[in-house]
Structures are given as C-alpha cells and as structure tokens.
Amino acid sequence: VTQLTPLADDTFVALLEAVPDAMVCIAADGRIALVNAQAERLFGYERTELIGQPVEILVPDAARAGHAGHRAGYVADPRPRPMGAGLLLAGRRRDASTFTAEISLSAIDTDEGTLVAAAIRDASAWPGVKDPERSGQSTESFIYLVSHDLRAPLRALSGYSEILLDEYGGILGEEGRGYAERIVAASEHMSRLIDYLLQHSRVSRAELHVQPVDLGGEAARIAAELQRREPDRRICFTIEKPVQVLADRRLISTVLQNLLDNAWKFTSGRGDASIEFGTARSEDAAVCYYVRDNGAGFDSAYAGKLFQPFQRLHSARDFPGTGTGLASARQIVERHGGRVWAEGAVGAGATFYFTVDGKESA
C-alpha cells in the first residue's frame, strides 16, 4: 500500500473530504490510491480495505471483465467528462449489491504518473432511472411517466368522437350517435382510471412531511365544502374536534376527503342523513378514527373488496364513481403505518375506521 506523497497534502485531503460526491482516485496501474468518506459510505467499505485494491472491486461482476480495457482506453486519451455528460453505470457495494451510479472522470498528472479521479453519484433515486436494488420504485416512476403519455391518445379519442357528434351527428343517426357517446364516456372513464394510477404512484413516491394535524378541523372544513357544493342537501354532521395526530397534512386530508365524499354520496337517498367523524378504541386498544354514515351501507361479505382499486359494490347507475377513493385512502393510511377497515350492512349505513401510526413505513 503506497500513499502518494503529492496527494497527502492537508489542503487537498480536506477538499477531497468536503466535496459532496463520492471520490475515488485511481493510479495508472488501476489500483485505488485515495478515497473520501462519501465513497466509504456509498460502497460500504473502510478506506483501508480499498486503498491498493484494483478499482474493479467497485464494479459489478458482469462489467468487471471489460472494465480494465475501458480504463486503459481512458488513460490513453483522458478527456474530462463533466457531471452533466457523466455516464450512468452501475456500482458494486461491499455486500455485492449494485446501484445505478452517475460517474464523471478527470485525469490528474502527478509525479507518479496519471491519476484518474472519479466522482460517483448514487442515481438510484432519480426519476426514470432503473435500479436493480429498488425495482419497485422504478416501476412507480415508470407508471407515472406512462400514465402521462396515455392521456394524449385518450384526448384524441374523446376529441374526435365529440367532433363526430357535433358535426356529423345528422349523418350518424341515432344509433351512430349512441356509439360515439359511448366512446366519449369510455374515454372519460379511462381518464379517471389513469388519474388513479397517477395518484397511486404519487402517493407511493411522496415523501411524508409528518406534523401535528387536527383531523377534526380538517373534517369540518371538508364537510363545509361538501355542503357548499350541494346546499340543497340536508345532512347532520357530528364532528369531534380537536383530534390531533402526527401525519402528512396533505395526504391525511385526502383520506378524510375520500371517506367523507363516500359518506356524502351513499347517504344521498336519505332525508335524515347523518355523517359522523370521531375517535374510538380498536381491538388492540390503539386509538382509531372513524367516519360513520347512515346511508346505503354494504354487504359485509364483500368488506374486503371495498379497499381494492376499481372495485365497486354498487352499480354506477345508483352511485357514480370509479372505485378508487377507498383504495387511495388505504394506500395513504398504510404509508403512515396504519390500517383501514370497515363495518356495515345493506341499508344500515357504514363505518370506516383507520389508524395512524405517525411514522413512515416503507
């Protein structure tokens, strides 16, 4: 193990330690001459384990064979590759796991020959980057991007059908117009399904900003908004407040919104509708929160299906909807480390419970 004297300079070492990227300097013979603390962290090695080792120790097995050749090629024609033009490659950690890395290279001339300095950035979390270790996350990014792209052809479907109705309705005749209307309706339905995919992918990628939230205050605000939108409906709201929890405000409000929307919708047939928000103790004595209504209810045999996306227990004719509100609510509650469940009976209303752990769960 040789320390290269020109690099042992205090200022240089301090600088090396201060840069945010992992830095690995490689001597002309391909052995690691110097690393910084960020590199130790990124690759999971102590620096004493790395100094003097061939740099291929940090390259995934599959790419190792070709690496020495690439390295020699770079030293023969060393052009700096700035970060922006850096390559997306893979790195190998001490435990043999791999990650997507952006690597930029530059050459340093020293008395001992040309050193190659590599700056390495973990790119696993970048949108659209495929990472062997976090394929779940890359799937979510993929879904997000695809959902966007699906909207354009859908707009064309809906658009041309509406134009057909608008300008060629006479030629189409009643039956033809009916079909065109079905294309419009199906496009809208698909658009809502895509919105759910987007929402799902957004929630699963969202960082939770946990803070104290008054669920009662949020519920009251949502209830007032529902009432404002349909002032003719008479609903008796009973809302317990304050109800303090630790949660991500925006996401947990979406849960309340979806549950209250649901209660509002399924009580639409009743003259004496009532909706209640409050707290209770669940079986394991943890505090849980509930939204109760005296509306249409559901057959408890299908209670498990309620929280599945696109599942509906009522016909679209009676109660329109996409069957995604409760699935979203479940996803958000589970991201908070909580759970959701429901009780109800046909014609006897429904109660939706959830818990909030207050900590993020993976």
Place this chain on the structure above:
Amino acid sequence: MTNRTILLVEDNPDDEALTLRAFKKSNILNEVVVMRDGAEALAYLFAGDGTPRPALILLDLNLPKVGGLEVLRKMRADKRTRLIPVVVLTSSKLDEDVLGSYRNGANAYVRKPVKYSDFAEAVRALGAFWLLMNEPVPGIGPESD
C-alpha cells in the same frame, strides 16, 4: 395594427388538430403558426427575417429535440422574446414541470384536459383572455425588435 399571430408549439398532430379546431370554433381567427419541436420554435422566433413575433405562445413541454422548458429559458434570456406571453399547455402535472415553467418565466400553466369539450373551452378561454382581455405588451408586433 400590431401582429396578433399565435405560435403553437406542439408535436402531437392530434393535439394540434384539436387545438386549431377549438380556436376556429371559438371564432378566434388569428393566424396560428405551428412548430412541431423546440428547435423549430426557436428557429422561428429568432429567424431575424422580419417575421413578426407572435402575440401569444402556447407551449407544450414534452417536445422533440429541444424541450419546452429549454425553449422558455432561451426565450426569456433574449430581449427580443423576453416579454411575449407564454402559456404552457401540457399533459404534465409534475410539480417540477409546473415550478420549472414558472421559474423560467411562463405566464400561465394549463394542464390539457382529456375531455375534449373541456379542452376546447380551455383553448377558447386562453385565446379570449390573452388576445382580447389582456393588455398586450407595448411594442410586440411587426415593428418591435
């Protein structure tokens, strides 16, 4: 009379056709110039051949060659195009796209609705606001440069 051309930067031929029809149907009869990628749009804007600059730009973000945000950046960095109203009209509702658009000087950000009647109404409202109601930037027109 100042120039009232609309520049539509849109690579999707269906969105182009639907946008043009929505303008026509709302009796917005201004000339609409269509550029189908970001490089074309920049070439058109900086042609310097006396072509009048548009009174309004509808800019998609996801474009071939040069993306919409880059078009916006380049426009805002040049005094000839710095003040032209730009409405970003896109499918994206990614926070980074919305923020990026405003940071780079977009005047408005509108997400294209999927339902055509909503889309047509959005196009009509944009045209009506930016071309009729909104007071144009003095000097944007044939004689400005």
